[in-house]
Amino acid sequence: TQLYQLRVQLSSLQKDLSRLDTLLRTGSATEQQYDQMKTQYDVLKTNVDFMEENTLLRAPFTGVITGKYFENGEMYSGTPTTQSGRSAIVTIMQVNPLKVNVSVSEQYYPLIVNGMKAYVTSDVYSGEVFAGRVFRKAPTVNPMTRSFISEIELPNRNDMLKPGMFVRVSMDMGEVATFVVPAASVLLQEGTNTRYVFIEEDGIAKRLEVQLGKRFDDQLEIISDNLREGDHLVTEGQSKLMNNDGIEIVM
Known part of the structure; x- marks a missing residue:
């Protein structure tokens, strides 16, 4: 050379x-x-x-090479070589510690703070629990999902976990009062991601679009504020209703 x-x-x-x-x-x-x-x-x-x-290429962290785009003696051209459309000679991935991205409902935004503990489990390693800490949370909320991304730094014990694996994350955020309705009462507008319910007001069916949070067995959490405690929620026959249809309450 x-x-x-x-x-x-x-x-x-x-x-x-x-x-x-x-x-x-x-x-x-x-x-x-x-x-x-x-x-x-x-x-x-x-x-x-x-x-x-x-x-001489020096990586800013210890990791493993997951992609090699040039052979010895080849001239570096700067042509995009990776899936992201960037030019690269090699791709290096850090495996310890790992970063876990978690999508969290917006109602928990004030409760997620840097440094709080997080516990990670994987179906691959039954019974194993990996402890990490939150080191960053997104400054914005996704308006479509009403959620934000929280990033967890996770020491990878014995390099057991691998980048790309699916894991479950639990964080102790204390007790939070929430509003739930029967899952069967929530309808999906065809061709969209819009969820809605019907409530009864003076014998008239009123359609309300709602934002969903978590699912608890056969109950769904409602995180929008247009459905309130005390509203008469339609739980049977709602799929046949149109907005402002007349209905009769059967006790």
Whole structure:
């Protein structure tokens, strides 16, 4: 390679310069000859240093190579080589510690703080619990899902967990009062992600769009504030209703 050739030339020139220095001391060489060779050596040394700095890749973390896009001797072109559309020579993935991304309902935003403990389990390792801590939470909430991303730093004991694995995360956020309704009462508008229910007001069916939180067996958490305690929720026959249909309550 070019770097190897430059190193050989530099080594040879260094020896010549050393011999010329000896000749200079005995008067067998002139200062001009020495200065000319010293300049050649300095220029070549600068080129070698530049090549070493720009041909040796140092990762900012310890990890494993998961993708290699160039072979030895190939010229780096800068052409996109990864799935993300970026140009790369290799892809390195950190495996210890790992980062776990968790989608959390917006109502828990004030309860998630940096440093709080999180416990991770995987179906691959039954009975194993991995302890980590929250180190970052997103500054914004996704308006479509009404949730935000919380990032957990997880020491990977014995490198058991692998990037891309599905895991479950639990965090102790204390007790939170929540509002739930029967799951069967919540309908999905066809072709959309819109969820809605019907309530009864003075014998009229009123359609209300709702935002869902967690599921608790046959109950669904409602996180929007347009459905309130005391509303008469329609739990049977609601799939046949239209907004403002007349209905009769059967006790």
